[in-house]
Amino acid sequence: MRNPILIALFCLTQSLISAQNPTPSKPRILISTDIGGTDPDDNQSMTHLLMYSDLFHFEGLVSSPSYGEGNKEEILRMIDLYEKDLPKLRKHNKNLEKPNYLRSITKQGRKGNAPYLGYTTATEGSDWIIKCAKKKSTQPLWILGWGGLEDVAQALHDAPEIQNKIKIYWIGGPNKKWSANSYAYIAENFPNLFFIEVNSSYYGFFSDNTELDSVNSSNYYDSVIKGAGHLGPDFKNYYNGEIKMGDSPSLFYMMDGNPENTERESWGGSFEKISYSxxxxxxxxxxxxxxxxxxxxxxxxxxxxxxxxxxxxxxxxxxxxxxxxxxxxxxxxxxxxxxxxxxxxxxxxxxxxxxxxxxxxxxxxxxxxxxxxxxxxxxxxxDYPLGNNWYSDKSDPDLYDGKIQGGKTVLKWRKAILDDWAKRWKWLK
CATH class of the missing domain: 2.60.40.10 (Immunoglobulins)
Structure with missing residues (x-):
C-alpha cells in the first residue's frame, strides 16, 4: 500500500512548482505594426505570427506607421498568403486562426508621427484599441508594438481609463526615434502603465554572434523555408530571406511562460525595472x-x-x-x-x-x-519619473551582446526558437 504521507508531499511539491511557473491562458494580443514601410522585418514577423496563430487570442492588427508608407493593405495581403497555406497547416494544427476573423480586426491607424503634443485626432486604429481594452475580460489586453506609439498615445488620451486594462511590450530603438513625441506624452502622463520598453535586447535575435549558438541566420531560408507553401517564397522578398524579425521577440515573450513575470528567462528577453525615463x-x-x-x-x-x-x-x-x-x-x-x-x-x-x-x-x-x-x-x-511597472533592457555588462545592452537575454534562445519554427515550416512542404 502507498504511503499517504509521501503522496501528500508529492502533491504539495507539484502545487508549489505550478504556482511558481503558471501556465497562462491564451494571451489577448493586439499588434501595432508599421508593416509595408521602410523596414521589411515586419513582414517576416507577420509570417511568424500567422503560423503560430493558435497560441494567441487576437484582438487587433493595427497599421501604425509613424514613418514610411505602411498600411493595413499590407497586413491583408499577408493574411491572403496565409489563407492559401492554411489547408496544409491545418492538417497538423486545427486551432490556427480563421483568415476572415483576422481581416475583420485589421484596422488603419495614424500615418506619420505625432506633433509636439504627442497626439492629434482619433483613428480607426486608436478607436479599436479603446474598444478592445474596454472588453470585459479576466485578462489584460497586451499591445505588442512593432512600430510607432501614435495610436497607443491617442487611445490613452481619448480614454485614459484604459491604462489599467492594457499591458505593453514595445520594440523601441529606431521606432522610439520616430515616435519621440508620442513616447514623451505617454511617459509624462501615464507613468504607471505596465510597459516593457525594449530598446536593444531584440537585436540579439539577429546578431552575428555565434558565441551562444551556431545558428547562421543567412542559411535558414535555404535550409528550412525554401519551397514551403506561399508564405515561404514571399519570405525571400525581405532581406533576401535572411532572418531579421526584429519585432518577433514580442511574440517570443508571449509564447514562453507568464508574460507578467518580466524578470524571468524567456525567449523574448528578460527585463529589469526602471524608475525614470x-x-x-x-x-x-x-x-x-x-x-x-x-x-x-x-x-x-x-x-x-x-x-x-x-x-x-x-x-x-x-x-x-x-x-x-x-x-x-x-x-x-x-x-x-x-x-x-x-x-x-x-x-x-x-x-x-x-x-x-x-x-x-x-x-x-x-x-x-x-x-x-x-x-x-x-x-x-x-527626467520623466516612472511608476512600479515600467521595465527595460537589463544593464548587466555580462548580458551585453557586443554593444547591444541585454542582447544575450534573447540571443541565448535563438536556436530553440528557430528549431521550433522549422517544425511548422515542414508542414508546408
Whole structure:
C-alpha cells in the first residue's frame, strides 16, 4: 500500500512548482505594426505570427506607421498568403486562426508621427484599441508594438481609463526615434502603465554572434523555408530571406511562460525595472561637451520671433546624416517665440546635426552631442519619473551582446526558437 504521507508531499511539491511557473491562458494580443514601410522585418514577423496563430487570442492588427508608407493593405495581403497555406497547416494544427476573423480586426491607424503634443485626432486604429481594452475580460489586453506609439498615445488620451486594462511590450530603438513625441506624452502622463520598453535586447535575435549558438541566420531560408507553401517564397522578398524579425521577440515573450513575470528567462528577453525615463532639455544647440544615453529624449528649445504661426505647427527641420542619406526631423512652434524639437538617438555615437528653416534665427544652426551606450544612464532633473511597472533592457555588462545592452537575454534562445519554427515550416512542404 502507498504511503499517504509521501503522496501528500508529492502533491504539495507539484502545487508549489505550478504556482511558481503558471501556465497562462491564451494571451489577448493586439499588434501595432508599421508593416509595408521602410523596414521589411515586419513582414517576416507577420509570417511568424500567422503560423503560430493558435497560441494567441487576437484582438487587433493595427497599421501604425509613424514613418514610411505602411498600411493595413499590407497586413491583408499577408493574411491572403496565409489563407492559401492554411489547408496544409491545418492538417497538423486545427486551432490556427480563421483568415476572415483576422481581416475583420485589421484596422488603419495614424500615418506619420505625432506633433509636439504627442497626439492629434482619433483613428480607426486608436478607436479599436479603446474598444478592445474596454472588453470585459479576466485578462489584460497586451499591445505588442512593432512600430510607432501614435495610436497607443491617442487611445490613452481619448480614454485614459484604459491604462489599467492594457499591458505593453514595445520594440523601441529606431521606432522610439520616430515616435519621440508620442513616447514623451505617454511617459509624462501615464507613468504607471505596465510597459516593457525594449530598446536593444531584440537585436540579439539577429546578431552575428555565434558565441551562444551556431545558428547562421543567412542559411535558414535555404535550409528550412525554401519551397514551403506561399508564405515561404514571399519570405525571400525581405532581406533576401535572411532572418531579421526584429519585432518577433514580442511574440517570443508571449509564447514562453507568464508574460507578467518580466524578470524571468524567456525567449523574448528578460527585463529589469526602471524608475525614470531620461530627458535632457537644452536652450541652445548642443556641443560635444554634452552627453546623453542612447534612447534618451533630447529636447532642444530655441528662441525666435513671436509670430502668428499656429501652436504645434512644423516650422523647422533637424537634419541628421544617416549613411549616404540625410534624415529630417520636424521642429515645432510652441508659441511666445519658443521653438522646440525632440530627438531620440538609437545608438551610441558622436551625433552631428543642423537646422533648416525659413526663420532666419534658426536656419543654419549646427550642433553635436555625445551619445553613450548605457540605458537609462545618469539621472537628470528633467527626467520623466516612472511608476512600479515600467521595465527595460537589463544593464548587466555580462548580458551585453557586443554593444547591444541585454542582447544575450534573447540571443541565448535563438536556436530553440528557430528549431521550433522549422517544425511548422515542414508542414508546408
Amino acid at each position: 531620461p530627458r535632457m532639455i537644452y536652450n541652445q544647440v548642443t556641443t560635444l561637451k554634452d552627453t546623453v544615453s542612447f534612447c534618451s529624449i533630447i529636447e532642444i528649445h530655441l528662441k525666435g520671433p513671436k509670430t502668428a504661426i499656429a501652436s504645434d505647427s512644423i516650422c523647422f527641420w533637424m537634419e541628421v546624416p544617416y549613411g549616404k542619406t540625410v534624415q529630417k526631423w520636424p521642429g515645432y512652434y510652441l508659441g511666445n517665440g519658443d521653438y522646440a524639437i525632440r530627438y531620440i538617438p538609437k545608438k551610441a555615437e558622436n551625433l552631428h546635426y543642423n537646422f533648416t528653416s525659413e526663420i532666419a534665427e534658426i536656419n543654419g544652426l549646427k550642433g553635436s552631442i555625445v551619445v553613450t551606450n548605457l540605458w537609462p544612464g545618469k539621472k537628470h532633473n528633467a
